[in-house]
Amino acid sequence: MTRADPHGEVIVDRLSLADEIVGGGEEAATADAAEYALWLGDDALVLAQCLGWWISRGPELEEDMALANIALDLLGHARSLLSHAGTADGRTEDDLAYWRDEREFRCAQLAELPNGDYAHTLVRQLAFAVFQVELYDRLQESSDATLAAIAAKAAKEVAYHREHSTEWFRRLALGTDDSRRRLLTALEHVWPYVGDLFRDEPLLDRLEGVAVRPSTLRAPFDQAMGALAAETGIELPDPDLARGGGRHGIHTEHLGLLLAELQVLARAHPGATW
Amino acid sequence: MAQSPTAQVPTTEIDDDPDGRARFDELIAADSRIEPRDWMPAAYRKNLVRQISQHAHSEIIGMQPEANWISRAPSLKRKAILMAKVQDEAGHGLYLYSAAQTLGTPRDEMFQALVDGRARYSSIFNYPTLGWADMGAIGWLVDGAAICNQVPLCRASYGPYARAMVRICKEESFHQRQGFEILLELMHGTPAQRAMAQDAVDRWYAPSLMMFGPPDEESVNSQQSMAWNIKRFSNDDLRQRFVDMLVPQAEALGVTLPDPDLRFDEATGHWAYGELDWHEFQEVLGGRGPCNTQRLAHRRAAFEDGAWVREAAAAYARKQADAAEQAA
Ligand SMILES: [Fe+2]
Numbered sequence: 398m399t400r401a402d403p404h405g406e407v408i409v410d411r412l413s414l415a416d417e418i419v420g421g422g423e424e425a426a427t428a429d430a431a432e433y434a435l436w437l438g439d440d441a442l443v444l445a446q447c448l449g450w451w452i453s454r455g456p457e458l459e460e461d462m463a464l465a466n467i468a469l470d471l472l473g474h475a476r477s478l479l480s481h482a483g484t485a486d487g488r489t490e491d492d493l494a495y496w497r498d499e500r501e502f503r504c505a506q507l508a509e510l511p512n513g514d515y516a517h518t519l520v521r522q523l524a525f526a527v528f529q530v531e532l533y534d535r536l537q538e539s540s541d542a543t544l545a546a547i548a549a550k551a552a553k554e555v556a557y558h559r560e561h562s563t564e565w566f567r568r569l570a571l572g573t574d575d576s577r578r579r580l581l582t583a584l585e586h587v588w589p590y591v592g593d594l595f596r597d598e599p600l601l602d603r604l605e606g607v608a609v610r611p612s613t614l615r616a617p618f619d620q621a622m623g624a625l626a627a628e629t630g631i632e633l634p635d636p637d638l639a640r641g642g643g644r645h646g647i648h649t650e651h652l653g654l655l656l657a658e659l660q661v662l663a664r665a666h667p668g669a670t671w
Numbered sequence: 672m673a674q675s676p677t678a679q680v681p682t683t684e685i686d687d688d689p690d691g692r693a694r695f696d697e698l699i700a701a702d703s704r705i706e707p708r709d710w711m712p713a714a715y716r717k718n719l720v721r722q723i724s725q726h727a728h729s730e731i732i733g734m735q736p737e738a739n740w741i742s743r744a745p746s747l748k749r750k751a752i753l754m755a756k757v758q759d760e761a762g763h764g765l766y767l768y769s770a771a772q773t774l775g776t777p778r779d780e781m782f783q784a785l786v787d788g789r790a791r792y793s794s795i796f797n798y799p800t801l802g803w804a805d806m807g808a809i810g811w812l813v814d815g816a817a818i819c820n821q822v823p824l825c826r827a828s829y830g831p832y833a834r835a836m837v838r839i840c841k842e843e844s845f846h847q848r849q850g851f852e853i854l855l856e857l858m859h860g861t862p863a864q865r866a867m868a869q870d871a872v873d874r875w876y877a878p879s880l881m882m883f884g885p886p887d888e889e890s891v892n893s894q895q896s897m898a899w900n901i902k903r904f905s906n907d908d909l910r911q912r913f914v915d916m917l918v919p920q921a922e923a924l925g926v927t928l929p930d931p932d933l934r935f936d937e938a939t940g941h942w943a944y945g946e947l948d949w950h951e952f953q954e955v956l957g958g959r960g961p962c963n964t965q966r967l968a969h970r971r972a973a974f975e976d977g978a979w980v981r982e983a984a985a986a987y988a989r990k991q992a993d994a995a996e997q998a999a
């Protein structure tokens with residue numbers, strides 16, 4: 398379930414990933430590419446923030462470590478993507494993470510859903526991991542060299558996230574009556590937010606060859622999830638809500654509180670470095 | 672998944688195995704390693720299980736004060752480093768539980784004792800983390816003290832424990848460095864940041880000195896542990912080493928160590944330090960520290976809330992094994 402040595406290499410790994418890509422003398426992103434990088438970067442940042450809560454609270458120590466691993470990977474992706482977005486107008490990863498308000502965040506609403514019980518976290522994570530595997534696989538072809546490089550690094554890591562979530566999905570679906578009931582409840586709460594990941598926005602028309610069109614990820618996502626659902630005898634709920642809007646800055650009630658916590662210390666000390 | 676391997680080593684020993692005892696004494700006298708399959712006195716085994724499991728519990732409870740600041744870390748880089756650090760502590764707990772298991776006590780049993788409030792852990796973690804600078808002070812002082820305590824344990828007579836400590840010490844030195852860096856950055860920052868750093872050092876300094884345990888004349892377990900080559904230096908010797916190490920580092924940081932009696936003693940060549948509040952130490956150890964109930968409640972809640980997840984994983988594993996058997 399976890400990597401052979403889930404612990405030993407983590408520090409060097411994670412930090413060098415970010416250091417390698419963060420601000421590496423790259424070409425500045427166009428305004429449109431920057432907006433797109435914020436979509437993906439905010440997804441990763443907000444998810445990492447949610448997962449970080451589990452460290453010291455997991456159902457077992459191995460899972461504290463696995464969720465921390467995933468959170469660290471996602472935080473690395475977020476740092477790279479936000480740094481790249483910032484090159485468009487001279488902002489840093491921290492300017493973007495700590496000094497934008499809720500309506501300026503571009504994460505999908507799925508990312509900001511509450512952790513809930515372990516089943517809710519798992520369903521949210523599985524949906525993202527399956528989505529991100531397809532996304533980063535294709536984004537490696539981007540004509541934006543930085544996005545392509547970030548995607549190449551991230552692809553390997555999200556493949557592990559998918560494996561981890563898939564295994565746990567099986568355990569919860571086929572483990573006990575209680576775990577199956579909790580999984581179904583979580584699916585009912587979380588799944589309606591999944592469809593929004595695949596909505597094409599007008600921005601995509603201006604990013605041909607740079608971005609991956611979200612709608613093209615729908616079929617492989619449905620196929621992977623369909624296979625897992627069939628294998629475990631789970632019926633997936635309808636994945637679409639009438640309204641999404643995360644990519645336009647329309648969020649759930651949860652994001653404001655999440656950002657209040659994330660930003661509180663940095664905002665109390667404008668201009669400080671840490 | 673956490674299927675703890677069932678213990679294969681008996682927990683009680685026939686204490687009158689003359690050959691075994693002779694061999695054991697020989698190994699200790701030669702400063703060699705005792706391995707899980709070797710005969711060992713029951714008291715040696717018991718002493719080790721107590722020490723290693725307490726150490727493991729400390730790593731696990733010790734995650735909480737720092738996890739408290741992951742969500743609010745003031746930069747993404749600091750957030751990543753802090754997450755990695757707290758994750759390391761979980762790993763340390765796991766290595767140590769594994770080492771203790773080789774002595775015949777299952778991890779679940781040790782963990783249950785922790786959750787039930789029957790086990791001890793380092794009392795330092797019963798203090799609250801009130802600001803970001805506490806992440807610096809903990810890394811510098813608490814991980815720093817842990818290193819002073821643990822480096823000699825890399826030569827402890829029990830093999831699995833010594834080997835676990837080698838891995839752990841490598842990571843602890845990274846922890847101390849990142850703590851020092853947090854404080855250094857704050858001390859080069861705004862007046863508010865400098866005040867934050869000094870405040871954290873003021874609160875963590877004395878408790879970190881008490882991490883080495885009571886003064887030598889009151890330390891109950893020390894003598895025997897030293898005879899068995901588990902412990903190499905006395906509590907007071909280690910504490911002195913730590914203070915000697917801190918003074919120049921505090922100077923480099925520009926923080927003041929909160930001890931008016933701290934002075935260099937020409938005669939001994941060491942930094943003499945003031946009386947520590949051992950009454951407070953005993954109180955915190957006895958369960959009356961600022962966060963004892965909070966830390967235990969947090970661990971218990973995680974354990975109880977996760978029960979259905981562990982049960983699901985165990986049930987799934989059983990079903991998989993049954994299916995594999997049927998197919999075979
Ligand atoms: Fe540790």
Ligand SMILES: [Fe+2]
Pocket residue numbers: 760814842843846
């Ligand atoms: Fe540490």
